[in-house]
Amino acid sequence: MLPLKGLTVVALEQAVAAPFATARLADAGATVLKFERPGGDFARGYDDVAAGQSSYFVWLNRGKTSVLADLATDDGMTRLREALATADVLVCNFRPGALGRLGFTDEVLARDYPRLIACIISGYGTDGPMADRKAYDLLIQAESGLCSITGGPSEPSRVGVSVVDIATGATAHAAILEALIARGITGRGALIGVSMFDVMADWLTVPLLNHEGGKSPRRVGLAHPSIAPYGVFTTKDDVQILISIQSEREWAALARDFLADATLAKDPELSNNVARVRHRDRCDALVAAAFAGRSADDAEAALALADIAFARVNDMGGLSAHPHLRRITVETVNGPVSYPAPGARVKGADRTYGPVPPLPTTE
Numbered sequence: 001m002l003p004l005k006g007l008t009v010v011a012l013e014q015a016v017a018a019p020f021a022t023a024r025l026a027d028a029g030a031t032v033l034k035f036e037r038p039g040g041d042f043a044r045g046y047d048d049v050a051a052g053q054s055s056y057f058v059w060l061n062r063g064k065t066s067v068l069a070d071l072a073t074d075d076g077m078t079r080l081r082e083a084l085a086t087a088d089v090l091v092c093n094f095r096p097g098a099l100g101r102l103g104f105t106d107e108v109l110a111r112d113y114p115r116l117i118a119c120i121i122s123g124y125g126t127d128g129p130m131a132d133r134k135a136y137d138l139l140i141q142a143e144s145g146l147c148s149i150t151g152g153p154s155e156p157s158r159v160g161v162s163v164v165d166i167a168t169g170a171t172a173h174a175a176i177l178e179a180l181i182a183r184g185i186t187g188r189g190a191l192i193g194v195s196m197f198d199v200m201a202d203w204l205t206v207p208l209l210n211h212e213g214g215k216s217p218r219r220v221g222l223a224h225p226s227i228a229p230y231g232v233f234t235t236k237d238d239v240q241i242l243i244s245i246q247s248e249r250e251w252a253a254l255a256r257d258f259l260a261d262a263t264l265a266k267d268p269e270l271s272n273n274v275a276r277v278r279h280r281d282r283c284d285a286l287v288a289a290a291f292a293g294r295s296a297d298d299a300e301a302a303l304a305l306a307d308i309a310f311a312r313v314n315d316m317g318g319l320s321a322h323p324h325l326r327r328i329t330v331e332t333v334n335g336p337v338s339y340p341a342p343g344a345r346v347k348g349a350d351r352t353y354g355p356v357p358p359l360p361t362t363e
Contacts, residue, residue, distance in 0.1 A: 002351070003028050004025060007030040007089065009025050009091060010033050010080070010087045011034045012090070012094055013035075014042055016043065016056060016060060017164075018092065019034075019041075020060055021091055021169040022091050023059075023061065024342070026062065027351060027353060034357065035067050036359060037069070040068075040359040041061075043060070051334035053332055057356065059339060062353050062354055062355065066358065066359060067079065068359065071102060087113075088117065090109075090113075091118075091121070091176070092118070096133070099120065114189055115187065115189045117180060119194060120192065121168060121169075121195075121196070122194070123195065124195055124197045138158050144204060145207075145208075148219070151221070153218070168199045172192070175192045176192065229245050229254075229284055240313040241310055241311070242312075244310070248272060251270070251273075251276070254306060256306075258287075258308065325340060327341055337356075
């Protein structure tokens with residue numbers, strides 16, 4: 001049996017962060033009632049590449065039941081109250097203060113739904129000067145400083161996926177599961193707040209501490225700001241390969257077996273990571289010359305023999321054809337759609353995934 005079978009989740013959600021969390025709950029067997037306003041979750045209109053439907057919506061709403069309800073009407077509110085009366089979890093990422101304006105303040109939730117686990121996702125939390133500000137993924141990437149350390153030397157860049165939304169959804173998912181375990185012990189629900197800004201600030205701990213320690217990180221493209229050699233090098237047949245050296249033992253192996261110069265392991269300018277970062281230009285030039293003299297196949301064989309971590313710099317075509325890409329197929333109103341499987345696998349408990357709900361035509 002699926003681990004969350006029998007649990008009911010009420011989802012007042014849109015876009016990506018909350019749907020990411022509730023999709024994982026649905027995958028685990030929970031009944032997820034996705035309340036959608038007339039016109040539906042605006043993520044339904046983000047694109048049309050998944051059998052004529054939004055890739056975001058198809059990805060993040062499998063296995064849910066869509067409930068069309070205008071919460072500005074008495075009928076819509078009645079449907080919501082009826083659902084909450086038997087719900088185990090409430091997830092909401094409506095704009096700041098929306099849940100309270102609907103009458104579900106923290107005090108009301110604690111009093112009227114003592115076993116309910118309510119998870120409220122916001123941009124900046126419930127207090128502070130920016131608490132009422134709307135927030136979306138790229139806005140938080142910018143505000144948190146993530147963009148300042150992403151991209152090449154010339155300009156900041158966004159991360160190529162909705163990393164803030166995904167990180168926030170994953171954080172909410174974990175917090176909800178913790179609260180469900182706690183409720184099984186105490187019998188009491190919980191009120192959880194997850195701020196997109198808090199999540200990103202947590203993830204940015206290392207670059208922040210480097211900045212506050214006087215070594216503010218620079219944008220270095222496909223390289224690591226504090227480890228060398230850790231970056232992309234080009235073979236003589238124009239294939240880009242990224243390598244990562246994590247220890248002095250690995251550096252010695254690279255020097256001996258790939259660079260063909262074991263003395264580099266003892267060179268004062270290269271013998272430890274701090275020195276190699278300080279002399280990154282020299283270090284990278286040595287590695288680049290070794291790659292330039294080999295084909296991609298030869299370089300990969302030599303790196304594997306030396307037990308050095310490496311990867312090809314693929315594009316989406318490379319991912320689509322990758323031998324390690326696992327897929328699931330979900331049903332939609334426009335036919336089946338195949339896309340990457342969730343990362344966690346439980347031995348002996350292969351899962352099936354529910355269909356993507358159409359938007360109901362009437363309430």
